[in-house]
Amino acid sequence: MSAARSERGGTGKLLNWRTRLRRDKSLLLMTVPAVVLLLVFNYAPLFGLVTAFQYYDPLVGVRDSEWAGLAQFQQLFNDPLFWGALRNTLWLSFVQLVLFFPVPVALALLLNTVLSERLRNFIQSVVYLPHFFSWVLAITIFQQMLGGAGILNHFLRQHDMQPWDITTNPHTFALLVTSQAVWKEAGWGIIVFLAALAAINSELYEAAAADGAGRWRRMWHITLPGLRGVIVLMLVLRLGNALSVGFEQFLIQREAVGHETADVLDTFSFYYGITNGNYSFGAAAGLFKSVISLLLIWGANKLAHAFGEDGLYRK
Amino acid sequence: MRQGLNRRSFLSSAATVAGAAAMAPLLSACGGGGGKHKAGANTEQGLKAALPAFVPNTAVPADIPGVSGGSNGAVTDPGFLTYPANPVATVSGVPGKGGSYTAVTPLWGTVPPAGNSFYAAMNKALGVSFEMKPADGNNYNTIIPTMTAAKKLPDWINLPAWWNSNFNTGGLADSQLADLTPYLAGDKIKKYPNLAALPTGAWQTGVWGDKLYGIPCFSTAMPLPGAVFYRRDLLEAKGITADQVKSADDLMNLGKELTDAKGGVWAFDDVWTYLSIAWGIPAKWILKDGKLVHKYEMPEFLEALDWHYKLATSGYLHPDAIAGNNADGGTRFYAGKTLIGGGGLGAWNLADHQSGIAANPAYRRGAFNIMTASGTGTPQIFMGSSSSMLSYLNAKLRPEQIEELLAVANYLAAPYGSAEYTLVNFGVEGVHYNRVNGVPTATEEGKKDVQATTFPFLAAPPSVISNPGGDQVTKDFTAWQAANVKTLYKPLFWNMNLSMPQTMATADSGQAVEDTIKDCYHGKKKVSDVQAAISTWKSNGGDRLKEWMTDNVLNKYGTGQ
Numbered sequence: 001m002s003a004a005r006s007e008r009g010g011t012g013k014l015l016n017w018r019t020r021l022r023r024d025k026s027l028l029l030m031t032v033p034a035v036v037l038l039l040v041f042n043y044a045p046l047f048g049l050v051t052a053f054q055y056y057d058p059l060v061g062v063r064d065s066e067w068a069g070l071a072q073f074q075q076l077f078n079d080p081l082f083w084g085a086l087r088n089t090l091w092l093s094f095v096q097l098v099l100f101f102p103v104p105v106a107l108a109l110l111l112n113t114v115l116s117e118r119l120r121n122f123i124q125s126v127v128y129l130p131h132f133f134s135w136v137l138a139i140t141i142f143q144q145m146l147g148g149a150g151i152l153n154h155f156l157r158q159h160d161m162q163p164w165d166i167t168t169n170p171h172t173f174a175l176l177v178t179s180q181a182v183w184k185e186a187g188w189g190i191i192v193f194l195a196a197l198a199a200i201n202s203e204l205y206e207a208a209a210a211d212g213a214g215r216w217r218r219m220w221h222i223t224l225p226g227l228r229g230v231i232v233l234m235l236v237l238r239l240g241n242a243l244s245v246g247f248e249q250f251l252i253q254r255e256a257v258g259h260e261t262a263d264v265l266d267t268f269s270f271y272y273g274i275t276n277g278n279y280s281f282g283a284a285a286g287l288f289k290s291v292i293s294l295l296l297i298w299g300a301n302k303l304a305h306a307f308g309e310d311g312l313y314r315k
Numbered sequence: 316m317r318q319g320l321n322r323r324s325f326l327s328s329a330a331t332v333a334g335a336a337a338m339a340p341l342l343s344a345c346g347g348g349g350g351k352h353k354a355g356a357n358t359e360q361g362l363k364a365a366l367p368a369f370v371p372n373t374a375v376p377a378d379i380p381g382v383s384g385g386s387n388g389a390v391t392d393p394g395f396l397t398y399p400a401n402p403v404a405t406v407s408g409v410p411g412k413g414g415s416y417t418a419v420t421p422l423w424g425t426v427p428p429a430g431n432s433f434y435a436a437m438n439k440a441l442g443v444s445f446e447m448k449p450a451d452g453n454n455y456n457t458i459i460p461t462m463t464a465a466k467k468l469p470d471w472i473n474l475p476a477w478w479n480s481n482f483n484t485g486g487l488a489d490s491q492l493a494d495l496t497p498y499l500a501g502d503k504i505k506k507y508p509n510l511a512a513l514p515t516g517a518w519q520t521g522v523w524g525d526k527l528y529g530i531p532c533f534s535t536a537m538p539l540p541g542a543v544f545y546r547r548d549l550l551e552a553k554g555i556t557a558d559q560v561k562s563a564d565d566l567m568n569l570g571k572e573l574t575d576a577k578g579g580v581w582a583f584d585d586v587w588t589y590l591s592i593a594w595g596i597p598a599k600w601i602l603k604d605g606k607l608v609h610k611y612e613m614p615e616f617l618e619a620l621d622w623h624y625k626l627a628t629s630g631y632l633h634p635d636a637i638a639g640n641n642a643d644g645g646t647r648f649y650a651g652k653t654l655i656g657g658g659g660l661g662a663w664n665l666a667d668h669q670s671g672i673a674a675n676p677a678y679r680r681g682a683f684n685i686m687t688a689s690g691t692g693t694p695q696i697f698m699g700s701s702s703s704m705l706s707y708l709n710a711k712l713r714p715e716q717i718e719e720l721l722a723v724a725n726y727l728a729a730p731y732g733s734a735e736y737t738l739v740n741f742g743v744e745g746v747h748y749n750r751v752n753g754v755p756t757a758t759e760e761g762k763k764d765v766q767a768t769t770f771p772f773l774a775a776p777p778s779v780i781s782n783p784g785g786d787q788v789t790k791d792f793t794a795w796q797a798a799n800v801k802t803l804y805k806p807l808f809w810n811m812n813l814s815m816p817q818t819m820a821t822a823d824s825g826q827a828v829e830d831t832i833k834d835c836y837h838g839k840k841k842v843s844d845v846q847a848a849i850s851t852w853k854s855n856g857g858d859r860l861k862e863w864m865t866d867n868v869l870n871k872y873g874t875g876q
Contacts, residue, residue, distance in 0.1 A: 055817050058456075059482045061464025075818075080851075081827055148634020149579065149652070157577050168638050170839070255639020258839045259830040276824050277482065278817060 052283035072284035082285065084260060085268035092264065093242040095174040096181060101238060103182050104189030105231065109223065111190065112197050127187025135248040138184050142176075143167050167253070170261040177249055192230060200226035232309040240297025243289045265289045357811065359873050361525025365496050367504035372512035374405045375732040377779065379793045381536070384800035388516070389698065390536040391796035394789045395731060395781040398754055402734040405509060410722035411442030412715075417469040419462070420706075420772035422449035425763075433742050433764035440738055441723050447769050456482075463487055471720060473532065473706045473772040476520055485814045488523040493708040493717055496527045507725035509735075513777055516701030519810040529705030530724050532771065535778045537796055538699040539803065540598075541589040541659045547681030547791075549654055557683050562690025563593060563622050566655070570631030573654050581633035584644050584656030587623050587836040593688045594619035598697045598806045599823075600864070607807075607861050607869060611828060611849045619688065620835050620842050627838030637837045649674035663792045665782035679787065682795050685802040696799075697806035706773045727774035731781065739770050754783040808868065811875040819863050822856030 021028070048062070052073075055066040076082050107127065114120045130138065144150050146166040153163040166176060204222050213221065247266040254262040263271070265285060273282015297312075304311030357365070377393030384390065426449050427433070438444055448469065450458045456478065462468050468491055478484060497503075504511045514536040521529025545557070553573075560566060573582035594615040601608050610616050626632055633653045635643060645662075647653045649671050663680055671678030685694040708720055729735030737755065741748040747761030757766055780796075782788040815823060831848040834840035849857075 057483050057486075058460035059463045059484070059487050061460070064464075143635065143638060143640065147638055149581075153634070154579065163576075163634075165634060165637075168634070168837075168839070253639070255641075255833060255837065256637070258834040258837075260834075271830070272826055276821055276826055278821050280817075281821070 049283065049287055051280050052287045054280050056280040056283070058279065068280060072280050073288070075281065076284050076288065079272075081259075081263065081272065082268060085263040085265050088261065089243055089245055089264040092174055092177065092245045096178050096245065097238060097242075099175075099178045100181055100186070101235070103186040105193055105227070107186060108190040108193035108197060109219070111194065112223075124187075124190075127190070129187070130184045131188035133184065135184075135246075135252060138180060139249065139252050142180055168256045170257040173253075173257045173261050177246075177253070180249065181246075192234065193227060196227050196230040197223065229310055232304050232307070233311065236297065236300040236304050236311050239300040240293055242296055243293050357522050357525050357872065362519065362522055365500050365522050365525055365527045366515060366518055367499045367527070368502050368511060369513075369515050370505060370508060370511040372405070372509060372730050374403055375399060375730045379780075379789070382797040382800055384803055387698075387801070387803050387805065388536070389538075389800050389803040390514075391793065391800050392535060392537050392778050392780050393731075394793035395779055396786050396789060398781075398783065399732040400753060402732055402737045404734040405729045406726050406735055409440070409442035410719070410726045412719050413442060413444070414716055414719050415444040415446070416471060416716075416720065417446045417448060418471040418769075418773055419448045419450055419459075419469045420473045420769050421452035421455040421475070422767055422769065423452035424767045427764045427767045427769075431764040432760065433747055436738065436743050436746075437770060440735075441726060443719065443723060449767065449769050463491065466491060468492075468709050470709050470712060470716075471706060471773055472709075473704055474529075475704045476700055476702055479812065483814065485523045485812060488526075488528040488707070491710050492528045493710045493712055494526045494528060495521075495530070495708065495717070495721070498717060498721055499527055507721055507728075509725045509728040509730065509776065510721070510774070512730065513728065514701055516698075516810050517777070520700055520702045520812065521705050523812050529702075529707055530774050531702035532704040532706055532773070532775050533778060534702040534775075536701070537800065537803070538701045539660055539696065539796075539799070540592075540699040541657060542682040542685075542795075543586055543590050543655065543657050544648075544662070544680055544682050545655045546648065546651060547679040548675070548677040549651055550681075557681055560683055561686055563590075563688040564690070566590075567622070567626065567629075567631075569655065570626060570629065574631045576630060580652055580654070581631060581636075582654050583626060583632045584636045584647060584653040585632075585641070585836070586626075586655065586657040587619075587832075589657035591616075591619040591623070592696050593686050593694070594622075595687070595695070598699075600807045602807055602869075602874060607865050609857065609861060611825070611852065611857070617842055617846065620832065620845055622688070623836035624838055624842060627836060632838070637839075639833075639837070645670065649678065651675060660792075663788065665785045665788060668782065668785040668788045679791070681791065684795075685799050694802050695804050696802050698803050698809060701810055704772065724774035727770055728776050730776045731779040736776065741765060805876045808875045811868075811872070813868060813872070815863075818856060819860050822852070822860040825852055825857070828852045 015023075051062060051065070053068055053070070054062070055068050056062065057065050111120060111123060114123065133141075146152050148163065148165040148168065150167075153165065156163050166172065169176075200222065205218055208218050208222055243265055245264050245266075247264075247270075250262045250264050250267050251270070254267060256262075259271070266289075269282040269285040269289075273279060273285060301311040305315050378396040379394030381390040381393045429447075434445065434447060455475070459472070459474070460482070462472075474484060474487075499507070499510070510530070513531050513534050516536065516538065517531035517534030518527065518529075521527055521531060547557075550556070550573075555569070560569065570582040574580065596610050596613065596616055596619060599610055601610070601613070627637060633647060635647065636653070636656075644653075644656060644658075645667075648656055651674075663682070667680060668678070671680065685696045687694050706724075708717055712720070726735050727739055729739070737744075741755040741757065742761050742765040744750070744755075746758070747765045748755040748757050750756070780789050780792050828845070828848045831840055831845050835842060835845050
């Protein structure tokens with residue numbers, strides 16, 4: 001960023017690209033491996049999108065597969081299950097945005113008030129830990145606790161009470177998956193906010209305290225404005241990923257609550273595309289998702305810029 | 316799921332997959348679009364001309380011989396209680412003539428080092444120089460298409476039969492795989508007596524467009540999809556024996572009697588897949604008054620669903636089964652948390668016995684006989700695919716090379732307990748295995764090089780039942796097979812390979828209906844919801860599928876029965 005500033009610095013004219021290239025060549029060289037990685041694993045596979053317009057047959061390959069035009073999309077848009085999956089995706093995404101997103105921010109703020117470094121490190125380690133569990137393990141733990149044969153219901157039955165199976169109830173599924181996500185990922189999510197908190201100049205707090213600002217005023221006028229850029233960036237990224245609410249989590253619990261409740265766009269592509277051998281259909285659903293995601297992230301970024309924030313990049 | 320995959324548990328997992336595949340479309344619905352598939356189903360006449368003759372092999376007599384089912388053509392798998400002390404040789408001389416070949420097979424385990432002592436011993440015995448290239452079994456379906464799309468197949472390759480519904484195997488046969496008809500059809504196979512002993516049904520799965528391409532790897536003349544298992548030890552302790560259970564009502568009563576939710580015991584795990592057959596539900600189609608009827612259209616189908624819905628909502632089905640946690644089904648069964656559950660027959664083996672007695676020394680698996688839901692009439696169960704995997708030769712091979720490899724296949728297909736079988740499956744005595752109480756037991760080297768199964772994926776003898784150290788399992792399983800062999804019937808379009816345009820394949824798999832069915836037998840959706848899903852399915856492709864099947868299969872190629 002400082003380089004960007006110095007470009008305009010002094011005379012206010014842009015340096016020509018040759019000079020910039022010479023000046024930044026070691027930096028550019030360092031990014032080459034990352035760029036190559038990106039090209040090989042993110043951009044080259046984009047050519048596979050052509051299968052969405054084919055009747056792709058893996059045994060003959062992309063080149064010799066039959067051309068389908070827009071037939072796969074036609075079939076997709078006529079499929080009520082596809083719209084159901086889209087609806088589920090948006091709903092789950094919305095619930096997670098409202099219930100999940102604030103948790104890491106709040107946790108980071110709380111953690112920031114803990115003065116003992118040892119205690120803080122301990123709490124951090126504890127809340128990070130579930131992130132390293134796989135979804136299979138996380139959901140197994142939930143089932144062992146809350147499932148029909150789990151500890152809670154075993155206790156209820158022992159005491160002659162009605163069992164209460166939370167894990168197979170389609171009506172509360174959104175809450176269940178969100179609480180799973182909070183348990184597993186909220187701790188990990190605080191890292192970026194903690195970093196932003198650490199970057200806030202502590203002299204500001206001292207000055208404010210000297211002026212008689214209480215704890216809440218300091219949080220409102222110093223901490224939150226300091227975090228705002230990061231919060232907005234995370235929100236933009238989150239919105240761009242609104243259609244990717246996860247895959248394994250829903251794959252594993254699909255049978256528990258039924259496909260109508262648990263199918264999101266990714267599991268839809270998997271069950272109605274890949275497991276059927278209908279790869280092109282799955283690719284079409286995937287392409288649709290990508291296009292919408294691109295629009296979402298573009299829109300959210302625009303919005304961020306309109307509010308004077310950085311968004312994904314500085315304008 | 317299982318630790319320390321050895322050959323046996325590995326084969327059984329393959330067999331389980333085969334069982335599942337048998338439940339899936341028996342028709343090979345190939346990917347791809349319109350009518351580009353050249354190799355399709357077989358005509359009755361053409362199939363007859365392409366199929367090899369069957370000559371049973373009596374080189375190694377079984378302790379419990381196979382029992383014939385009579386007119387249905389089924390024969391139970393023979394049982395062996397001991398491993399022959401002096402294995403007999405069934406092949407004289409060395410089959411190969413010094414050729415060099417590459418072979419690709421799936422492997423669920425660690426790849427043995429190239430040029431290991433077992434490969435060397437095999438190459439010496441076979442008289443050819445094989446370059447074995449085992450590929451990761453879990454990713455086999457993504458590895459092979461890169462070879463076929465680039466038209467760079469090895470000389471010999473294994474292709475699972477359950478792929479047929481996802482891949483255009485027929486098209487591949489037509490273009491890149493060797494036609495074996497001139498070498499094996501009819502009496503020509505008698506040159507290769509061990510191959511001639513493979514069941515005819517298994518060869519049928521290797522025929523595409525009236526030509527024989529595939530060599531069956533894991534074949535059986537008793538292709539049963541699966542059964543409803545029960546904890547024989549626990550039920551007999553309560554005075555319940557299998558012959559008392561004759562109908563769906565009996566089972567429902569058992570549900571009530573055996574479920575003790577407070578004690579953490581539920582009578583049932585999932586049983587739908589194998590128990591629904593008791594209502595007379597076919598694999599997919601039946602012929603009624605000369606017209607095709609899909610199983611979704613049968614009233615019996617809804618009756619079966621209704622019963623299973625009741626089972627789930629009555630609280631006799633384990634909550635984890637309702638939650639779709641199938642992976643722990645085995646653990647629940649071993650722990651006695653569930654007492655009755657459906658499954659593929661591959662589960663009835665030594666590994667299961669060992670896992671079971673680890674949890675409870677009295678553990679004994681049993682299976683209910685094939686029954687009718689009403690308890691009256693003749694119980695029937697449709698046959699599944701007769702071979703779960705096939706191997707194919709490259710079309711580029713010269714005739715003398717094909718003959719050389721067929722001689723090698725004949726060696727690999729030598730019957731259980733023969734000298735050749737011993738080498739292929741256990742290696743060299745003293746190096747790869749030692750006899751412990753007469754049972755060939757792998758050494759460390761054997762575990763590494765031989766138990767990482769490769770050669771049987773190219774050709775293998777028909778399946779047998781043998782569980783050294785678990786004779787009770789062998790006796791129980793063979794007895795159950797013998798008691799039920801007559802109930803098998805050849806379903807419509809049995810073992811028929813045919814290509815289907817993709818839109819038909821999608822309707823054929825009926826994923827949306829299957830998903831709703833699952834929700835129904837887990838008590839989450841009513842039978843009327845399934846009915847609604849079925850009528851959507853019919854208008855969205857089901858009816859067209861039936862038309863297509865009638866015009867392109869039934870009217871052209873017949874029933875295949």
